[in-house]
Amino acid sequence: MAIPDNQGGKRAADVIVTALEARITSGELENDKPLPPERDLMEEFGTSRTVVREAISSLANRGLIELRPRFRPIVRKPDYGTLLSATGTIVRYLLNEPGGVQNLYQSRVFIERGLVRDAALNATKENISDLKAALLANEKALDHSEEFFRTDIAFHGVLYRIGNNPIFPAMHEGFTSWLSPNWARMTRSDDHNRSVYLDHKAIYDAILERDPARAEEALIAHLSAAWSYVEETF
Amino acid sequence: MAIPDNQGGKRAADVIVTALEARITSGELENDKPLPPERDLMEEFGTSRTVVREAISSLANRGLIELRPRFRPIVRKPDYGTLLSATGTIVRYLLNEPGGVQNLYQSRVFIERGLVRDAALNATKENISDLKAALLANEKALDHSEEFFRTDIAFHGVLYRIGNNPIFPAMHEGFTSWLSPNWARMTRSDDHNRSVYLDHKAIYDAILERDPARAEEALIAHLSAAWSYVEETF
DNA sequence: ACACGAGTTTGGTACAATCAAATTGGAAAC
DNA sequence: GTTTCCAATTTGATTGTACCAAACTCGTGT
Numbered sequence: 053m054a055i056p057d058n059q060g061g062k063r064a065a066d067v068i069v070t071a072l073e074a075r076i077t078s079g080e081l082e083n084d085k086p087l088p089p090e091r092d093l094m095e096e097f098g099t100s101r102t103v104v105r106e107a108i109s110s111l112a113n114r115g116l117i118e119l120r121p122r123f124r125p126i127v128r129k130p131d132y133g134t135l136l137s138a139t140g141t142i143v144r145y146l147l148n149e150p151g152g153v154q155n156l157y158q159s160r161v162f163i164e165r166g167l168v169r170d171a172a173l174n175a176t177k178e179n180i181s182d183l184k185a186a187l188l189a190n191e192k193a194l195d196h197s198e199e200f201f202r203t204d205i206a207f208h209g210v211l212y213r214i215g216n217n218p219i220f221p222a223m224h225e226g227f228t229s230w231l232s233p234n235w236a237r238m239t240r241s242d243d244h245n246r247s248v249y250l251d252h253k254a255i256y257d258a259i260l261e262r263d264p265a266r267a268e269e270a271l272i273a274h275l276s277a278a279w280s281y282v283e284e285t286f
Numbered sequence: 287m288a289i290p291d292n293q294g295g296k297r298a299a300d301v302i303v304t305a306l307e308a309r310i311t312s313g314e315l316e317n318d319k320p321l322p323p324e325r326d327l328m329e330e331f332g333t334s335r336t337v338v339r340e341a342i343s344s345l346a347n348r349g350l351i352e353l354r355p356r357f358r359p360i361v362r363k364p365d366y367g368t369l370l371s372a373t374g375t376i377v378r379y380l381l382n383e384p385g386g387v388q389n390l391y392q393s394r395v396f397i398e399r400g401l402v403r404d405a406a407l408n409a410t411k412e413n414i415s416d417l418k419a420a421l422l423a424n425e426k427a428l429d430h431s432e433e434f435f436r437t438d439i440a441f442h443g444v445l446y447r448i449g450n451n452p453i454f455p456a457m458h459e460g461f462t463s464w465l466s467p468n469w470a471r472m473t474r475s476d477d478h479n480r481s482v483y484l485d486h487k488a489i490y491d492a493i494l495e496r497d498p499a500r501a502e503e504a505l506i507a508h509l510s511a512a513w514s515y516v517e518e519t520f
Numbered sequence: 521a522c523a524c525g526a527g528t529t530t531g532g533t534a535c536a537a538t539c540a541a542a543t544t545g546g547a548a549a550c
Numbered sequence: 551g552t553t554t555c556c557a558a559t560t561t562g563a564t565t566g567t568a569c570c571a572a573a574c575t576c577g578t579g580t
Contacts, residue, residue, distance in 0.1 A: 063355055064564070065343075077379050089530060100565045102336060105531090106343050109299075113347030114375055122531060122572050130376045138373055141348045142364045145311055159453045166400040219393045298533070323561060334534040339562090356541045356562060 064099050068107035071097070076116050076127055086124035087117060114138060132222035136229065143230055153234055160227045161275045167211045167220070168255055168271045172264040179214045180260060186210045187256050190249055200245050205232075207252050235278075251277065298333050302341035305331070310350050310361055320358035321351060348372065366456035370463065377464050387468055394461045395509045401445045401454070402489055402505045406498040413448045414494060420444045421490050424483055434479050439466075441486050469512075485511065 075081040087093075093104045112119040115134035118126045128134065146152050171179065186207040193199035205228050212224035251274035258267035309315040321327075321342065328338045346353040349368040352360045362368070380386050405413065420441040427433035439462050446458040485508035492501035 073375070077382075091530075102339075102564065102566095106340065109340055109343050110347055113344055116376075124530075124573085130379055132380065134376055135373050138376060139369050141307075142350075142368055142372060145307075145350075145364055146366065148311070155451045155453050158449070158451050162400055162404075162449070163397075166396055170396075215392070215396070217389045217392050219389050325561075336533065336535090358542085358561075 064103045065106040065110060068093070068097050068099070068104060069110050072107065072111060073116060076111075076129065079129075081127045083127055083129045085127055087127060089124075132218050133225060135222060136226050139226075140230075143226075147230060153231070156227070157231060157275075157279060160231065161272065161279075163220075163223060163227075164208065164211060164271055164275065165268050167214065168259060168267040169264040171211060171214050172259045172262050172267040175214055175259060179210075182213075183207075183210050183256055183259065187252055190252055194245050194249060197245070200248075204248060204252075247277070248274070298337045299340040299344060302327070302331050302333070302338060303344050306341065306345060307350060310345075310363065315361045317361055317363045319361055321361060323358075366452050367459060369456060370460050373460075374464075377460075381464060387465070390461070391465060391509075391513060394465065395506065395513075397454075397457060397461075398442065398445060398505055398509065399502050401448065402493060402501040403498040405445060405448050406493045406496050406501040409448055409493060413444075416447075417441075417444050417490055417493065421486055424486055428479050428483060431479070434482075438482060438486075481511070482508070 081087065087108065090101050090104050094101045097104065108117060108125055111117040112125065115130055115138040116128060118128050147156060186203065190203040190207050193203045209224050212220040251270065254270040255267055255274065258270050315321065324335055324338050328335045331338065342351060342359055345351040346359065349364050349372045350362060352362050381390060420437065424437040424441050427437045443455065443458050446454040485504065488504040489501055489508065492504050
């Protein structure tokens with residue numbers, strides 16, 4: 053079965069969904085602006101409000117519309133971040149299945165291994181200075197548990213931005229938002245923070261010296277250590 | 287903005303969504319079985335049918351329920367494939383934006399580079415025999431354009447299955463279903479098929495000899511060649 | 521020029537009714 | 551006894567109307 057999605061089924065709502073979808077992606081319905089009122093749409097499409105409403109709900113679930121409780125629906129042109137919110141529910145469910153967290157974490161390690169290798173091989177001066185800045189921020193926050201957590205994530209985030217491909221930062225957001233709940237419980241002692249920082253530094257150094265193998269090793273050591281913490285919480 | 291999803295908003299429909307979501311994931315509502323009738327649900331939750339309907343629609347969009355036009359809604363425990371259909375619309379839109387196809391293709395190359403490296407390092411005897419079988423099938427289909435295309439995809443698919451992580455095959459499905467439309471137009475001459483086959487064989491050989499660097503090189507050469515075809519069609 | 525408040529717009533929910541397709545169950549046929 | 555086939559019923563899809571409360575508008579008064 054290769055993506056059935058929608059076939060012959062011609063629910064009235066689907067017609068509206070398709071039409072609005074086109075208007076949003078074509079720009080006829082401007083980004084960040086409110087959708088026409090339900091009552092107008094119902095008149096335009098010659099259907100009942102129920103149907104219009106269902107269509108809107110559908111678009112909201114697909115991330116093309118932002119739906120706040122009592123407010124006008126707001127048009128949102130999709131970006132790679134939209135994919136995250138659209139998949140959030142499913143992912144969260146999958147994570148609760150046996151091995152779910154491990155599978156996702158393993159994927160993250162896989163990705164970042166490739167990223168640090170590439171960084172070691174192709175990082176520009178600017179990339180490296182970004183990385184250095186992130187590392188410094190990380191060091192400065194050594195004593196501030198809260199801030200350290202943020203800079204930790206930010207450091208990894210730089211790696212995802214090196215390739216200049218918007219898909220990767222989106223993946224980073226996904227990894228952090230889906231996996232960090234499993235981190236939340238883990239004690240963030242100063243000792244631990246220092247060890248994390250040193251890992252980051254090792255990765256940075258290897259990249260600086262253009263040594264992909266060592267960069268990959270350092271990353272694996274880093275993320276394996278983190279994983280052992282996660283494992284304990286189960 | 288880190289995944290707002292739903293906040294304070296307490297729409298009545300959301301209550302039902304949450305409840306049914308729990309019943310589905312807990313198994314109280316069995317997989318592949320129809321949902322209770324809307325009228326029963328409306329009585330149970332003490333709401334109008336409108337709300338029940340909206341909730342069902344929402345669950346359908348999230349992939350937890352399959353909704354065929356006039357049939358009973360069917361419960362579907364999500365798997366990693368569900369993510370694909372849930373994101374299909376958005377991805378297809380993103381691909382039409384400038385650089386969209388290239389970004390996705392680049393991600394695919396990135397992933398497969400890691401996969402072949404890992405394969406060269408860690409593939410079990412069974413993995414390798416799977417790969418060999420796929421390669422043979424690919425060779426046999428050299429003269430059958432249709433079949434060759436399938437075995438081409440299958441060969442790459444083996445790589446995604448080596449890690450034993452269900453996320454990767456799902457990614458493969460995504461790549462093929464989202465990118466192959468761009469392949470469709472490209473001429474599949476016998477000459478071209480042979481060149482593709484030889485690329486596959488080079489990758490296989492490198493993996494067999496446990497040489498990750500050569501495997502990666504072979505893969506890059508292979509996918510770069512394919513990309514040049516895609517580029518021409520723009 | 522600014523704050524305020526009444527009136528209007530709009531989304532959220534409810535209820536009742538109709539239609540057409542799907543499902544079921546029992547009668548008829550083999 | 552098993553199968554076939556046609557009602558009767560179930561159920562999803564859609565319509566229309568109505569009401570409420572929150573958001574929004576706009577004009578008034580300070």
